[in-house]
Amino acid sequence: MTREHITFGLLSDLHDEVLNAARKKSLVEHLNGCPACGREFEQLGRMVKMVSCLRLIGIRSRDEFARATLSRAILCDRKRKRQLYYKRVIPSAVAAMVIFLVGIDQFKNGPTGERRSGARIAAGAGSGEVSREIGSAYDMRKTMSILRKNRARVTVVTDGYIEAEAPSRFIDDIQRECDGSFPTGVHGFATAVGYTEGGIQDGLILSSGIMNQRPADQSGTVRFRVLLR
Amino acid sequence: MSDKSDLEVIDRVLAGDIEAFSAIIEKYQDRIFRYAYSRVYNYDEALDIAQEVFLMAMEALRSFRREAKFSTWLFSIMVNYCKNYRKKRDRFPLVALTRSEGGEEYEIPIPDDRQTPEDDVITGDTLRIVREELYALPDDYKEILVLRDIEGLAYGDIARILGIHLSNVKVRIHRGRELLKKRLAERGLL
């Protein structure tokens, strides 16, 4: 028997049987020979037993509670499914709307972006058309009205430029009108390869230097870009 | 119902059979109610909490990873819900006012067959005192004694439910029991 009394913690562990066999054996030996520790251990057991009787606390109308809780659970589940449905449907509806609006925009202004415009221009250039770059001294609105007046068909509009095509005979007029007092020449731009099956490949490569200002074919169409300055 | 049958019920619920959840409610309703009641000491409030815990569990059912027992997972929700509930309620003292009134109304049902000759006679008065003193313990001790001595949970499960280390479980049980024993002795029960 160990001489020192058993701590309350060890008595508690012994009660719950969370000690190894050797420890348990030595404590039990002490308890058998020590009335003080024995009494303490007995009281602990009695207390735990009393506390465990509080298990009698429970719901008075269990069936009613279970029914009510299940009804709420079913309602919550329906709500969750509805929300899930809207979560799935609304983004697709919004996406559809965006595609629709972009479609309208492209229908009006042509597709935007360097890569796509480059590809388009390459195709144009490939069919014998002349590409041009024109500087405009005016704002977007005024430049657009100049283009409209000169029978230009606008294909791309960005913050920085407008792409359009017009009968070659109008090009010089467009340039003159757009230039205003702006003393620049016409800058050409070459383009790299456009579409493949997998999508757009290379984009526009702007070339520096002055291009031939005179359209090669008076009856043809010139694709050009008006830079807004 | 073993944990295996809990999992079967959960599978059915996740497959869309929400009514199957009633088996879970029926099995655990008293245990969750008891824990909630020990925290708020008001019958109606404890019922509301128990219901919310089941609804939360159902909502979160897909996140149950099956690494621990379902009961452990459910009781973790219960413990956390009660903790947050207390925090929220402490910010609104009006609700706390009704708590002390409601606490006295609920009598613990004592079936006659408990008072067998070889048992210590545990009367309704004794249980009322035990309940009073247990519920008056600091929260850390009270919750752990409810889980251990009323619900009979294993130390490991308690550690998982409360998110504390096993050694802390032991220490809290020691200290909680020691304090409760002292107080029950003062009330003449030991």
Ligand SMILES: [Zn+2]
């Ligand atoms: Zn001793």
